[in-house]
Amino acid sequence: MAQHEIEIQILPTGEVKIHVKGIKGKGCLEYAKWLTAAIGKVHSRQLTSEYYEPETKTRINLQQELKTNE
Amino acid sequence: MSTVIILAPVVMASWPILTAAATAAAVGMGLAIKDSIQEDLAEQVEAPQSVEVELEDSQVTGTLSTDRQIVLSKGDVELRITRDSRGRCKVCATGTGKSKTELKQMADEFTQKLIQSYAYHRTMTELKSKQFQVVNEEVLEDGTVRIQVRRWVD
Numbered sequence: 001m002a003q004h005e006i007e008i009q010i011l012p013t014g015e016v017k018i019h020v021k022g023i024k025g026k027g028c029l030e031y032a033k034w035l036t037a038a039i040g041k042v043h044s045r046q047l048t049s050e051y052y053e054p055e056t057k058t059r060i061n062l063q064q065e066l067k068t069n070e
Numbered sequence: 071m072s073t074v075i076i077l078a079p080v081v082m083a084s085w086p087i088l089t090a091a092a093t094a095a096a097v098g099m100g101l102a103i104k105d106s107i108q109e110d111l112a113e114q115v116e117a118p119q120s121v122e123v124e125l126e127d128s129q130v131t132g133t134l135s136t137d138r139q140i141v142l143s144k145g146d147v148e149l150r151i152t153r154d155s156r157g158r159c160k161v162c163a164t165g166t167g168k169s170k171t172e173l174k175q176m177a178d179e180f181t182q183k184l185i186q187s188y189a190y191h192r193t194m195t196e197l198k199s200k201q202f203q204v205v206n207e208e209v210l211e212d213g214t215v216r217i218q219v220r221r222w223v224d
Contacts, residue, residue: 001222001223001224002222002223002224003220003221003222004202004220004221004222004223005205005218005219005220006197006202006218006219006220007216007217007218008193008197008216008217008218008219009214009215009216009217010186010189010190010193010214010215010217011186011213011214012182012183012186012212012213012214013182013185013186014078014079014182014185014186014188014189015076015077015078015079015189016076016077016078016079016189016193017074017075017076017077018074018075018076018077019072019073019074020072020073020074021072022072023072028072028073029073032073032075034196034200035075035077035193035196036075036077038192038193038196039077039079039080039189039192039193039196040077040078040079040080040127040189041077041078041080041127042075042076042077042078043075043076043077043078044075044076045073045074045075045076046073046074046075
């Protein structure tokens with residue numbers, strides 16, 4: 001089971017800011033596409049820093065390697 | 071993986087949905103619903119000042135008459151939400167003792183609230199249809215509505 005989370009901010013101007021979190025692969029873009037079709041037009045889109053981070057398993061391995069080398 | 075998108079809502083609504091959004095927006099601005107839906111425009115009394123604001127990205131759906139309107143009031147100012155012949159939504163502010171600038175400001179403020187209310191209703195409807203559960207919902211100091219939703223998938 002995986003947890004899919006979305007944070008939505010509806011600004012006073014009516015603009016809707018959607019932050020799709022923690023969904024691997026193209027899943028998050030699918031959510032973005034679905035909500036765009038339902039709500040309106042895209043003003044801007046960006047991939048957050050989380051997108052560029054290595055996956056958890058790789059990061060743990062790296063940390064273990066660093067500790068071993070100390 | 072994570073992404074952030076900012077959307078400009080396109081108001082595509084039938085009168086009942088628009089009425090619900092207008093009512094929510096009206097409450098936020100202290101406006102009273104004078105007459106939720108009126109059919110006859112002929113009996114309306116002309117006000118000395120009048121300003122119209124059109125919702126650019128809007129389409130009122132359904133086969134209802136273009137004479138339908140929602141009337142809201144606050145003091146001497148009336149806001150009328152109507153649908154033009156092309157189906158676009160308009161907000162018209164009329165009132166005595168108010169300048170056109172004041173009326174325009176009020177119409178703009180209400181229009182923004184209306185779009186925000188519509189966006190809220192539309193978003194929540196979509197999220198519920200995908201079985202998302204609301205984890206947290208709050209209104210920030212600047213009026214932004216922040217909603218956190220979550221669902222478990224296989």
